[in-house]
Amino acid sequence: MNKDYLERTLSARVYDVAIESPLEHAPNLSRRIGNTVYFKREDMQPVFSFKIRGAYNKMVQLSRADLERGVIAASAGNHAQGVAMAAQYLKCRATIVMPATAPRIKVDAVTRRGAEVVLIGDSYSDCYEHAMKLAAQSGATFVHPYDDPDVIAGQGTVAMEILRQHPDPIDAVFIPVGGGGLLAGMAAYIKRLRPEVKVIGVEPTDANAMYLSLKLGERITLPQVGIFADGVAVKQVGEETFRLSQEFVDDVILVDTDAMCAAIKDVFEDNRSILEPAGALAIAGMKAWAAREGAQDKTFVAIASGANMNFDRLRYVAEQAEMGEQREAIMVVTVPEKPGSFRTFCSLIGARNVTEFNYRYAKESEAHVFVGLSIQHRSEVVDLIATLASHELAAVDLTDNELAKLHIRHLVGGHAPQAVNERLIRFEFPERPGALLNFLNGMSDNWNISLFHYRNHGADYGRVLVGIQVPPSDDAEFNAFLTRLAYPYWLETHNLAYQLFLGTEAAS
Known part of the structure; x- marks a missing residue:
């Protein structure tokens, strides 16, 4: 399966709609933590997150007949925007089921691309159940946000770019985890070509489904999840993403809300961009892991995975950032x-x-x-x-x-x-x-x-x-x-x- 995902990733079609995002050195944060830090700027994608990669790679391979029946997705927001943009490009109808708690900025971004939005529940799991019912009724294709080989391979192109952009040694790559699509796709690719690079997943303390699943050796379902980092508010990781993570992921580290807020400030201080909480999750995990391991003079890459931040959350983020730091x-x-x-x-x-x-x-x-x-x-x-x-x-x-x-x-x-x-x-x-x-x-x-x-x-x-x-x-x-x-x-x-x-x- 390892070779299969290498081939899938190398042949993934993402660049009709996605960009090859920059890998940027973070001098201020590097100096503060005593390691060389790079941000992979997926927040610079057209939908301000990496999700466009997997969504488009899945949808571009659908037949014309499938596209005419339309697509359905369940998402906390970023996958929704990826599906909406892909549907707009491929000229097909899209229905997106989103949590009622989804940030307004994400809902508006989806509707502006012509997709129909259905708001229900407060987590991805609630949306998933409703989306599957709609798909069965309408005959539309369900585009899974993470547990689909084509989606996983599309997200894996992030790793493909990193290894091409930085051929010198990398000690660890830090990847945010919701359902596990980005983690699984990147881990499968990195371990095939650069097995010495550590692959570290990062989750919020109150949405730690992958951490617990890997620890227990089976997929578990969380009774509830925190929604501060709404982009990773998932009660259960995917079956295929869990399998790949068991094989290729070295560690999963947990961080709290204060740490995410501090990481948002870290990124702003280095490149003047503002990430959403889930978008800064990997940076927070990198700092926590480096401190735990006493790492010095290492080279780290952290995925800046999304920037769909509601403006009215900035006051809280700024206040909590000082605590997190x-x-x-x-x-x-x-x-x-x-x-x-x-x-x-x-x-x-x-x-x-x-x-x-x-x-x-x-x-x-x-x-x-x-x-x-x-x-x-x-x-x-x-x-x-x-x-x-x-x-x-x-x-x-x-x-x-x-x-x-x-x-x-x-x-x-x-x-x-x-x-x-x-x-x-x-x-x-x-x-x-x-x-x-x-x-x-x-x-x-x-x-x-x-x-x-x-x-x-x-x-x-x-x-x-x-x-x-x-x-x-x-x-x-x-x-x-x-x-x-x-x-x-x-x-x-x-x-x-x-x-x-x-x-x-x-x-x-």
Whole structure:
């Protein structure tokens, strides 16, 4: 079968519609992980993913009579676009069954190519069952996204190009895994010609059907799958792809959502392109595998497999990327509720870049500050906690606390009945070191900060919300402070949102 797939791949028809994608060196990531890294840019295909290869290679071999009856496919999105484009080129009708959770960008891309879209269920398996029923009713040809020899061979052309583009030694190739078509096709080709190259599959921790199947020696069906990486949200791998993976794949490694987000940022920093989560999966796996193996001075190729990213997911990706790279730490610090303690805390943070700051007055004795900091190494957190402790400021590292990362950071606050004479001001701080200390040093010792919220949004200024308890007798001094500070500000004490959710009981 090995030779059969070599021949199938060499004779695959993909270049009527696909391009030979570039193999690009990633200098920034290479330097960071101490290995030579190349990205195989399948995100540059006409449908922004490798799926056009297998879909077209299958469909171009159908008879004219088959094409006239049309084709049906089930897909989370990228295979759908491949089938739709192939159908457009071959002038045949296409019906695509997609999950109701599929990103809008993928659904719209399919319909723009003239295919009919049916939305059902929340995973590929749900779509597959419905598509098979439609195929039986209509007589249309079902184009499988991965478990078909012609599809597998079409995807194998990615490996064919890599070995031609990089004839020098390659230590490992990292390949994203959903149903296993790309992994199986590439592994069969690579192991036939360059058996010394390791072939590593990469799956999300919450969609690990291939990992478990290979470990148990039989195909298993996951009860459910995570859909963050919707392009690989498959409950069961293919029968043929599993067989080939058993024979040719060296390892499968698992990565989480944070790691995928970090990999999206890695690719952006090297070539200014934005991958979808499944598209960055192989890069995340490469980093994890290199760290696990202690690899240095090796040559790796990772498949950048798709770029069909919904724009509205970018905010979440950017936020989680820092966690995935371990470049941001989250801590909660207990600060005594007395004049100067907040300033002491900020001075101990020093020149570190503060990514987030959440504080709300709760009781007279102490305050709990939720803070995010940019770091280079996790060891910095241990050192900072020790420094804070030496100044009677207790701190706890919450960087790996999912509740803190996903929810608590957005919920710090509430009514503060004891925060009398509180004034709420919204500031734009200059985004530079010392801006916060300049603010604190200009304040009177008679005023107490009762609320502080800041999150770095990547702008050239920081959006900061501050509650300050100022006696009415200090009105003139407080106004003079605001004038001297010269930071743009807006008084929000009478804002309805503040009164309903943050103000004192009297205000609410």
